[in-house]
Amino acid sequence: MEDATKSAAAALNIQQEPDSTSKESRDAFIAFMDDSTEERPASKAAQPQENLTTTARALDRWFRERQKNQGAPRLLEVPNEVLVSNGGPLQITGNITLVHEDGSVQYANHLSLCRCGQSSSKPLCDDQHVDMEFLNSGKIFEVSEVAASSRPSKITISCIKDGPTTFRGRVRLHNQFGQECVKMRGSLCRCGQSASKPFCDGAHSRVGFKTG
Secondary structure, eight states: OHHHHHHHHHHHHHHHHHHHHHHHHHHHHHHHHOOOOOOOOOOGGGGGGTTSOHHHHHHHHHHHHHOOTTSOOOOOSSOOEEEEOTTSOEEEEEEEEEEOTTSOEEEEEEEEEOOSSOOTTTTBOOSHHHHTTOOOOOOOOOOOSSOOOOSOOEEEEEEOTTSOEEEEEEEEEEOTTSOEEEEEEEEEOOSSOOTTTTBOOSHHHHHTOOOO
């Protein structure tokens, strides 16, 4: 009789474990869907993300939890998108592999890339566009090369020394005016001088743009 009681208790413990995991998943999903920008207490290590929305923070946490042994993480169920902000950076979300000029690789699902050319943290934005009054509206005049897709895929962004950032992989570029285009590859201006922003037109060579 005592053995039967122990077996029943063990079975109960096994059944309880999935419930805990399920609760964590539900909480993560709720956080993922919450776009509130309400300020919340953040630890010192989390301060660089303090300006992100709750959705962005949840995505970052979700992304890190799936990254194992510093290798390429599993795909998130989100499409690759670039918001060309008015007078500001390129806000990129998706399954991003960022290749720096020195060849080092960074995996991310939310990045803000400088496009004014003045950031001291290139290729990332450090809000220098505010001080220099970068006035580009972010309008897009390119047309789509491929159809849009909501299926998750990878996008690789490479930083070219003294030049643009190039991308490879399906990505939807859009802005606040409702303009958008879908590309598979291209070069994005980061010197701030291209006449074809957000795309590169070679202006970095003419103006002597330096990335470091």
